[in-house]
Amino acid sequence: MAEADAFIFAALQQSGMLEASSQGSSWSVSALTSDAFIAIVFQFLTQLQTSDDNVTFTLPSTLTNTPVGVAARHRVGSKLANILKELGYAGDCGYNHFLYPKEAEEQALEQVQKQVDDTEHRIAAMRKVLDRERGELQQVEQHVLETQTTGQEMQKQLARQKQLITMLPQAQANIAKLESIFQKNAEKKAEIAQQMESARDPLLKEYAQLESQKSNRKARCRQLIREMKIFRSDMLELTGVIHSKMEGVRVLERIHERQLAKLDKKKDCQDEGPMTRNMYTARIMDIIKQVHKQKQDITKILDDIKGLQKQMNVASEKLKRTEAVAEDKLYTAASKSKTSNSGKSEAYVECYRKFAQVRELFEELIVLVGDVGKKENIARDLQNWISQLEARDSSSHLDKVLADLESVRHENGTLQNELRACSA
Secondary structure: OHHHHHHHHHHHHHOOOOOOOOOOOOOOHHHOOHHHHHHHHHHHHHHHHHHOOOOOOOOOOOOOOOOOOHHHHHHHHHHHHHHHHHOOOOOOOOOHHHHOOOHHHHHHHHHHHHHHHHHHHHHHHHHHHHHHHHHHHHHHHHHHHHHHHHHHHHHHHHHHHHHHHHHOOOHHHHHHHHHHHHHHHHHHHHHHHHHHHHHHHHHHHHHHHHHHHHHHHHHHHHHHHHHHHHHHHHHHHHHHHHHHHHHHHHHHHHHHHHHHHHHHHHHHHHOOOOOOHHHHHHHHHHHHHHHHHHHHHHHHHHHHHHHHHHHHHHHHHHHHHHHHHHHHHHHHHHHHHHHOOOOOHHHHHHHHHHHHHHHHHHHHHHHHHHHHHHHHHHHHHHHHHHHHHHHOOHHHHHHHHHHHHHHHHHHHHHHHHHHHHHHO
């Protein structure tokens, strides 16, 4: 390998690709870097292109320095490898031969990697030592704090002991002073207790008054709730009575229609001869009497309904006023309990919420009852219309009406002839 390296070195020096000052003994192909290898190949191809006109390859733009970017280096290496293959180089040649580092650089990289790994291990060991030292430092700091606290307590005890020592030479005088101070403190304590007692009595009275007001409000709320329940039951009962009255009206209407139909059939069976004016008038009068009787019944039922509606309105107004008073009482009690931060504030708030929920449910019940009544009225109207359509027989009634009209005309002609004869 040394002879081959020397031969290649001499050839490169003769061609001017290496400087004459280069030492042939230390030069080798394996020591070439990728940048130097790319520069030598580029110079060789440039000289070949200038000396031989038969070559057709195109070199990249003039390379002063090897590209730094990976993509540019890959592109230059691929271009040079393709040109060498076009010139007839039969060996293995690719971009990797121009890009990968030399053996010495690889060995240097391995050594650097080993140094990096060694440094990381040392850093990890130093971190462990540092963590251990930090833990010991925290323990020392905790011990210092405990020692300082103990020292402060000892200083306080020392100050008290010094004070006692200074008081020992004049023990009787100091005892007298302490007794006078104790007497003054006892008098102040008795005075404060008397003031507390004088201030405590009105507070206790106010507390008892508030408790009585609270119990009265609770009793009033319970009474209002009972009245509301009674009013609701009365309203539901009135609603049932109204529905029963309406059902009675519908029954009376059906009975009236059936009676009219029976009366018409009965008179049709009895009238074998032609319809006269008197018979027609009598039938009309019977119908009018039946209508008047039906109107009286309907008027009576309507009066009952109006009376029930008035009672419902009165009960509803009273219920609304009761609800307003109860809501006001509950809201006031909840607000006061919140401001006073008492333990029963949540109970008052929950009571107020339940009251609001009951009121909403009752309103929904009223709307539902109204909708049911409307639907029942619509169903009743449809049933009456269907019964009227079923009872109606237009062809037979038309024949009877035409026959009655003909008989009335005949009777009118007879009466006119008699009138002319009488006037003549």
